[in-house]
Amino acid sequence: MEPSNPIVPQTGVGKRICIVGASGKLGQYMVRHALARGYEVVGVCREKSVPKLAEVADRITVFGGDTNDREVIAKAVEGCDAVLTVLVPWGVDDYASGTARAVIDHAKPGARLVFSCGWHISRDGKDVYSWKIKAAVAFARFLRFTRLLDLDDQYRAADLIFKSDTRWTLVRGSDLEEGPSEGLPVWARRVGDPILESNMTRRIDYALFMVEAVTDDTLVQEAPAIVGCRTPSALAHKQNAA
């Protein structure tokens, strides 16, 4: 993890941010972006995953516990100006919806709440999906019988967010890949927009979008579907707009 970088705008100085799901791949990138912007960072992750944050342990406060544990979330989000939440539909105990509910209920009034999910979540049913995405969703739903995954719980989490009167943003990720940052992803209101055609974002840039959303009021109560800014579809859109 790099130290605070003066070249990065110090938009987080004097502000506290909570990252729920901080130990995962997306979470660790978000921690890094938040520290670089000068935020005081609080992380939440499962007890057994706390060691994954060893590299930043002296720079952040970590609360170990399940992210749908209301007591853990209540303590972690106390006094936070923003809460970034990785929504994951693991298990069959309402992990995603329980996490979303705990964050919505306990975050301080007016806090910026930014959640992650995939393109499969639709706010108004007007997204247009390829057969590949439809098949992947059907397969993921089918996996509920293994009791390892409950994709429908991520839909329930999204419904809670959409109905909430908080200052939320639900960032809908495309397929993800690793690699160095290419810059802030571009977005569209609906899947099916040609700008999203490439369906690929660097995970580090997905995290960047989540952190930058905190200070972007145009994203309040929006569910942007994102794609990498250097992908062919994003570049073609830029060229057409020029």
Ligand SMILES: NC(=O)c1ccc[n+]([C@@H]2O[C@H](COP(=O)([O-])OP(=O)(O)OC[C@H]3O[C@@H](n4cnc5c(N)ncnc54)[C@H](OP(=O)(O)O)[C@@H]3O)[C@@H](O)[C@H]2O)c1
């Ligand atoms: N993967 C994709 O291609 C993709 C595409 C679009 C959108 N997204 C969205 O991106 C976000 C991050 O997903 P990711 O795939 O990149 O993974 P990730 O960042 O590695 O996050 C996985 C999270 O799930 C937690 N987790 C793993 N197993 C668990 C379990 N059994 N019970 C409870 N929590 C568990 C991890 O915590 P520990 O550190 O404790 O294991 C971690 O916080 C999600 O919101 C996802 O919907 C992903």
